[in-house]
Every structure is written in C-alpha cells, then in structure tokens.
Amino acid sequence: MSKTTIANTTETLAKIKETINQKNVELLHLQFVDIEGILKHVTVTVEQLEDVVEGKMMFDGSSIKGFSPINKSDLYLQPDLTTFAVLPWTEEPGYSEARFLCSVTNPDGTLFEGDTRNVLKKTVERVADKGYTISVGPELEFFLFKNDDNGYATQELGDKAGYFEPQPHDLGERVRLEIYRALKAMGFTIEASHHEVAEGQHEINFKYADALTAADLSTTYKWVVKTVAKKFGYHATFMPKPVFGINGSGMHVNMSFFKGNENAFFDPSDELQLSKQAYHFIAGVLENVKNFVAVTNPLVNSYKRLVPGYEAPVYLAWSASNRSALIRIPAKKGLATRVELRCPDPSSNPYLTFSVIASAGLDGIEKELEAPAPVNEDIFHMTEEERAFRGIENLPGSLEEAVKELEAGEIGAKTLGEHVYNEYVAMKKAEWDSYRIAISSWEIENYHSKF
Incomplete structure (x- = not known):
C-alpha cells in the first residue's frame, strides 16, 4: 500500500469516526451481495469498528448462494470505507445506524473469486x-x-x-x-x-x-x-x-x-x-x-x-x-x-x-x-x-x-x-x-x- 493510499485511508477513517460521534451511531451493517446481486448484511456494534476496518469480521460462506462449499466456508468482509453512510431512516435523538459495502476475502486476505464485486474489480x-x-x-x-x-x-x-x-x-x-x-x-x-x-x-x-x-x-x-x-x-x-x-x-x-x-x-x-x-x-x-x-x-x-x-x-x-x-x-x-x-x-x-x-x-x-x-x-x-x-x-x-x-x-x-x-x-x-x-x-x- 502506497503512502498516499495509507494517508487517504487514515483521513477517511478519521472522518468516519467524526460522523459516528456526531450522529451517535451505535450499529454498523456490513453489506455485500450474493451471486444474484441480492443484498446481505451482518450487524455489529460500533465498538468493533477497528476490527471491521481491518477485515476481521468472519461469516459462513456456505450459507450464501453461489459462494463456498461447506468445507471451505470461512470468509471475511473487507469494508470499502468510501461507502460508509448513516441510514437516515434510523436517525432519532441520540441514536442512528450506518453501513459499509464490503468486498469478500479469503482467510489469507486475498479477494474471494465468488464475490461479484471482486469480479467487477x-x-x-x-x-x-x-x-x-x-x-x-x-x-x-x-x-x-x-x-x-x-x-x-x-x-x-x-x-x-x-x-x-x-x-x-x-x-x-x-x-x-x-x-x-x-x-x-x-x-x-x-x-x-x-x-x-x-x-x-x-x-x-x-x-x-x-x-x-x-x-x-x-x-x-x-x-x-x-x-x-x-x-x-x-x-x-x-x-x-x-x-x-x-x-x-x-x-x-x-x-x-x-x-x-x-x-x-x-x-x-x-x-x-x-x-x-x-x-x-x-x-x-x-x-x-x-x-x-x-x-x-x-x-x-x-x-x-x-x-x-x-x-x-x-x-x-x-x-x-x-x-x-x-x-x-x-x-x-x-x-x-x-x-x-x-x-x-x-x-x-x-x-x-x-x-x-x-x-x-x-x-x-x-x-x-x-x-x-x-x-x-x-x-x-x-x-x-x-x-x-x-x-x-x-x-x-x-x-x-x-x-x-x-x-x-x-x-x-x-x-x-x-x-x-x-x-x-x-x-x-x-x-x-x-x-x-x-x-x-x-x-x-x-x-x-x-x-
């Protein structure tokens, strides 16, 4: 990762944290799509933001259409920080929720070839x-x-x-x-x-x-x-x-x-x-x-x-x-x-x-x-x-x-x-x-x- 990329990521993450504090975000929805393009997500608390950003959130790929066989089911979600957004219909005084769109990765960090977002990449x-x-x-x-x-x-x-x-x-x-x-x-x-x-x-x-x-x-x-x-x-x-x-x-x-x-x-x-x-x-x-x-x-x-x-x-x-x-x-x-x-x-x-x-x-x-x-x-x-x-x-x-x-x-x-x-x-x-x-x-x- 280049110095410019690291700097941009750091700046983007700082803005995300600022928004989380301003909007009182409590829950983060980590979103991705299956092979048909149907949206999926798993929800975590905002306290897990650092693990989320580092791509440490694991899920069972064998339960997603077109993804993994049951003997190779462990997959991870790598959020695209540019897709962070507070969900306006969740906002109320002192509370809101947000989302990231994610790419799916293998346990070794490489892009999972069954993720259609990775196909477009x-x-x-x-x-x-x-x-x-x-x-x-x-x-x-x-x-x-x-x-x-x-x-x-x-x-x-x-x-x-x-x-x-x-x-x-x-x-x-x-x-x-x-x-x-x-x-x-x-x-x-x-x-x-x-x-x-x-x-x-x-x-x-x-x-x-x-x-x-x-x-x-x-x-x-x-x-x-x-x-x-x-x-x-x-x-x-x-x-x-x-x-x-x-x-x-x-x-x-x-x-x-x-x-x-x-x-x-x-x-x-x-x-x-x-x-x-x-x-x-x-x-x-x-x-x-x-x-x-x-x-x-x-x-x-x-x-x-x-x-x-x-x-x-x-x-x-x-x-x-x-x-x-x-x-x-x-x-x-x-x-x-x-x-x-x-x-x-x-x-x-x-x-x-x-x-x-x-x-x-x-x-x-x-x-x-x-x-x-x-x-x-x-x-x-x-x-x-x-x-x-x-x-x-x-x-x-x-x-x-x-x-x-x-x-x-x-x-x-x-x-x-x-x-x-x-x-x-x-x-x-x-x-x-x-x-x-x-x-x-x-x-x-x-x-x-x-x-």
Whole structure:
C-alpha cells in the first residue's frame, strides 16, 4: 500500500469516526451481495469498528448462494470505507445506524473469486491495463404495488398515472420524494425523478460514476427504494415484467471509457462525434451481447419483457438517435459522450452486468472490430422479412436460449471467472428447469375445464 493510499485511508477513517460521534451511531451493517446481486448484511456494534476496518469480521460462506462449499466456508468482509453512510431512516435523538459495502476475502486476505464485486474489480483492472477508466450511468425503473394489512405485496398497482404525470394522478410522488431525501442524505447526486410510462411505474436517476461506484450505488438504490416504499405501505419491485400488457422495467446502462480526464469515445471531427474507440466498443457489444444477455437479463421473467414484435429492445442494431435499436448514442457529446445499452433490466446483478458490457466493449477495441452501419429507421414497425433482409437479429427469446448462448460464447467465462461462471450457469439451468416443469395459472385457465 502506497503512502498516499495509507494517508487517504487514515483521513477517511478519521472522518468516519467524526460522523459516528456526531450522529451517535451505535450499529454498523456490513453489506455485500450474493451471486444474484441480492443484498446481505451482518450487524455489529460500533465498538468493533477497528476490527471491521481491518477485515476481521468472519461469516459462513456456505450459507450464501453461489459462494463456498461447506468445507471451505470461512470468509471475511473487507469494508470499502468510501461507502460508509448513516441510514437516515434510523436517525432519532441520540441514536442512528450506518453501513459499509464490503468486498469478500479469503482467510489469507486475498479477494474471494465468488464475490461479484471482486469480479467487477478485476474487469476495471483489465480495462485500466489498456489505459482506460470506465464511467457508468444506470437508469433503474421500478413498480410500486400496494401491501396488504399484514405488510405483504398484493397485485394492486400503486396508481393509474402515466408518463410524467404529477399528483393527484401520481400517488407515488410522495414516496419518490422520501426516497430522494434518503438517497441524498446517503451521498447520492439525484438528477431526475418522475412517473414512468406504465401505471405504478417510477424512475429516479442518479449521477454517473466510475464502474465500481455505480454498481455500489445501484445496489444501495434498490435497497433504499424498497425500504422507503414499505414505510408508505407499498412494495417496490425491480421485477422486469410484473404486469402483463403494460411496459416492463429496464435498466438502461450508459457507458463510456475515459483516458485521464478525456472521454475516449468523443471525436469532434467525426460526423457523429464518435471516436474510433467508440465504434469498436459498439461493435464489441453487438458481437457479444447474445453471449452475455443471460447476465444482463437473468430471469425467466426477463424474457417476458424482451419479446420481438413489441416495442422491446431486442434488435441487434445501433443508432445515434433511434430508440428502437438495442444500442443508442444519446445526443449529449463532449465529456457526456456515451453508449447506451437498452436491454439490461434492474433484476440483474449490477456488478456482473457492468462487467460483461465493459468486457465486451473492450474486446471490440482490442480486436478493432468494425461497427455495422447504424439503423435509423423504426425497427419496431419493420416486418420480420424487412429485418431479415437488413440482417437485424434478435436477442435470445428465453432464459434457456440465453444460457445456451452464454455457454457457447467466451465472454462469460472470460469475464466472470471460473467460480462465478460455473455457479451462475448451474443456478440459471436449475431456475429454467423449475419453471419448465411448473404448472402455470394460464394452463389451468385454458386447459383445466376444457379437457
């Protein structure tokens, strides 16, 4: 560890201790995610801060999905001091609680390869070896459903408002306001908040960040949204398609590579103001997206949103403005130049999602892949024959197909590492098999009385 790093760590820890004293923090939640991106935590008293900072807090990895076998179950939590935050909903006179997001380590102090946060760290390092840093701006949509008297989610949507509608139609506006306040208190920079297209659907946008920070923010965002919504009697879900017949929820991922303070995707002399690195990045994502969509869209339900023939981001094409293409280049340029991938959904593990997108884009840069011509026509309203003539392919149509593509390609194993890759594929195959043999309400409704 360099002298600068030690000095920064010492300064950060001193600020944390000052905040702990000012806010009367008594409990510390040490948070991490499992292979699916589901948040976990263990709670300790503030008196154990020194042991926490030194990474001495042990837990049973065999009880966490996708982690360790029972004979190698001892794992440790190493907090990222930059993620320290007091939880605003716990604050009361003389008392509060705080959290750290942690990386998981082995008993010898090395990074545990089954921790998806560590997967993203390695991807960031691989990109850094080529001279780049990764900037990510995710946009996570969610639905609010009413809870019953026992606090459990119902199928009743929280409101019947539409896109950008205010109160009195948008009954979730007050919930979003409290979510905004909580996120701001925890260090987020919020850029926008609004009702989305579907009834009961919402979005709150936060400022882009480096890849690891953006994944940490996404994880925190989902937790805060659910926590605050419950206080208002709502269940917030990031399920991609919770209601048939209306829009599903996406997680558009805006990504760019930087060299120092310069955006490597920007070239003012190009017609679209895109650099050759940007074109190669686009080509790399299009080349690999079929092989990583099982990561960015990880559920059986994800493919109820990604359906060809509807207005869904399933067509393998790119455009500078066309929202019917899988990849879009937003209008803002200069430092804001970025590539927007529109297929990911918010049920995905952000650490893995950002890893595979960055890795695919870097492949395109390393191999100098040529991007196809942009498609500026409305792909949604093309016939199947027109799309075939233009060579516009679809994403896989089911989780089963997506997992087969993941196994057929190289990007998954290369990016995720042996441990996470093997655990992930096995988990998704089991998930598909469970779905495949289940009897659905549709089958009962259509067959039970008829046959």
